[in-house]
Amino acid sequence: MGRLGTLTALYVTQYLGIGFITVGLTAILRDGGTSLDTLALLQVVGLIWPVKFLWAPVLDRYGSRRRGHYRSWLLGLQAALVLTLLALLPFSRPADALGPVIAICAAFVFFSATQDIAADAVAVRLLAASDRGTGNGIQVAASYLGNLLGGGACVLVYDRFGWAAAVGLLAALTAVGLLVVWRFREPERTDRVVRIGAAYRALVSVFGQPGCRRWTFGVVPLVYVGAGMAYALVTPALVDAGWSLGRIGVVTGVVTSVPAIAAGLVAGLGIGRFGRAGVLVAGGVTLALSTVALLPLMTGRAPLGGTVAALCFFLAAYTIANVVLYTVNMDYSRPGSGGTDFTVLSSFGLACSFVAASLGLAAAARFGYPAVALASLGLVAAGVVVGVAHQRRFPPAPSALHPTPAAPDLIVR
Numbered sequence: 525m526g527r528l529g530t531l532t533a534l535y536v537t538q539y540l541g542i543g544f545i546t547v548g549l550t551a552i553l554r555d556g557g558t559s560l561d562t563l564a565l566l567q568v569v570g571l572i573w574p575v576k577f578l579w580a581p582v583l584d585r586y587g588s589r590r591r592g593h594y595r596s597w598l599l600g601l602q603a604a605l606v607l608t609l610l611a612l613l614p615f616s617r618p619a620d621a622l623g624p625v626i627a628i629c630a631a632f633v634f635f636s637a638t639q640d641i642a643a644d645a646v647a648v649r650l651l652a653a654s655d656r657g658t659g660n661g662i663q664v665a666a667s668y669l670g671n672l673l674g675g676g677a678c679v680l681v682y683d684r685f686g687w688a689a690a691v692g693l694l695a696a697l698t699a700v701g702l703l704v705v706w707r708f709r710e711p712e713r714t715d716r717v718v719r720i721g722a723a724y725r726a727l728v729s730v731f732g733q734p735g736c737r738r739w740t741f742g743v744v745p746l747v748y749v750g751a752g753m754a755y756a757l758v759t760p761a762l763v764d765a766g767w768s769l770g771r772i773g774v775v776t777g778v779v780t781s782v783p784a785i786a787a788g789l790v791a792g793l794g795i796g797r798f799g800r801a802g803v804l805v806a807g808g809v810t811l812a813l814s815t816v817a818l819l820p821l822m823t824g825r826a827p828l829g830g831t832v833a834a835l836c837f838f839l840a841a842y843t844i845a846n847v848v849l850y851t852v853n854m855d856y857s858r859p860g861s862g863g864t865d866f867t868v869l870s871s872f873g874l875a876c877s878f879v880a881a882s883l884g885l886a887a888a889a890r891f892g893y894p895a896v897a898l899a900s901l902g903l904v905a906a907g908v909v910v911g912v913a914h915q916r917r918f919p920p921a922p923s924a925l926h927p928t929p930a931a932p933d934l935i936v937r
Contacts, residue, residue, distance in 0.1 A: 661792015
């Protein structure tokens with residue numbers, strides 16, 4: 525399997541459980557009568573993912589030379605993902621055992637987040653500058669393929685065959701990642717961080733690059749907060765509109781994922797031709813229009829055809845924006861500390877997204893879905909404007925287009 529195929533498998537399997545937790549389990553719990561406020565608590569579990577930067581330097585510093593620096597981490601983490609999912613089997617009525625279920629979900633998110641650090645570090649080291657758009661398009665598309673299987677197929681299996689069958693399928697699909705990692709032969713790492721303190725300094729030094737702070741704390745949170753608020757409303761709104769679990773699973777987990785996967789791949793290729801700013805504008809405009817198209821759903825009117833079209837439109841636009849954000853984050857990631865750099869740059873935006881999802885659900889309970897959706901639209905528009913200005917002022921630096929080894933004081937050869 526080639527490098528892009530290996531990365532695809534890693535990203536798909538890491539998102540299987542995340543898709544199940546954020547989409548499938550949310551629908552199952554809502555159908556069982558769980559309140560919006562409790563669903564907001566489940567979203568908070570996702571905050572483990574964006575704080576993974578706290579232990580990312582550990583993965584950059586320590587690793588097995590014999591088994592492969594990051595491969596050694598991936599072997600243990602893929603196994604942990606499978607075992608954690610299997611721990612959900614006894615809870616056939618998750619709405620009646622929210623405490624243990626949420627705790628297991630938190631453990632899964634921790635292992636998945638840590639696996640993502642290692643996978644991102646491998647991507648930073650394997651992908652040449654010319655492959656970054658394509659690589660990040662694959663990464664984002666893979667997340668939707670994982671969502672398709674974890675949030676869609678598993679909900680359908682649950683609806684027809686029950687909890688054990690759905691969780692068993694989820695664990696079996698995740699176990700495929702173990703086979704991929706076992707067969708993966710990681711290129712020998714010739715650079716290694718000398719001290720753990722030096723590895724942790726990368727958490728701060730990454731922001732010293734021109735424009736990095738403006739991108740991370742300006743563009744990224746605006747786009748993620750806006751899109752995250754709108755996306756968090758979709759599944760509860762569909763349940764409230766009277767859609768069955770089976771229909772929700774097909775539409776949100778399967779039908780909408782197909783154009784999202786295609787959009788991720790096209791956006792990755794488009795970056796090479798139209799640039800990061802051009803693709804960001806395309807994604808932002810499409811995201812704004814699709815949010816407007818979702819307003820009938822937010823008011824309780826959800827005809828099948830119009831709702832499916834609006835959701836496909838929205839997920840495709842969200843994917844395009846994600847590919848641009850990830851690509852610029854990789855531009856700022858240095859080979860010697862790739863796991864830490866990419867993680868810390870992405871974590872802030874993800875934290876904003878998870879907080880936005882939680883706050884969006886809580887706000888919807890008080891102000892209604894339409895008001896929250898319109899607020900999200902304004903935030904995304906602001907993010908696109910700031911992002912275009914950033915790219916004009918801080919285009920990809922030569923060091924980003926042609927990566928160089930990490931500074932001598934950070935590595936030993």
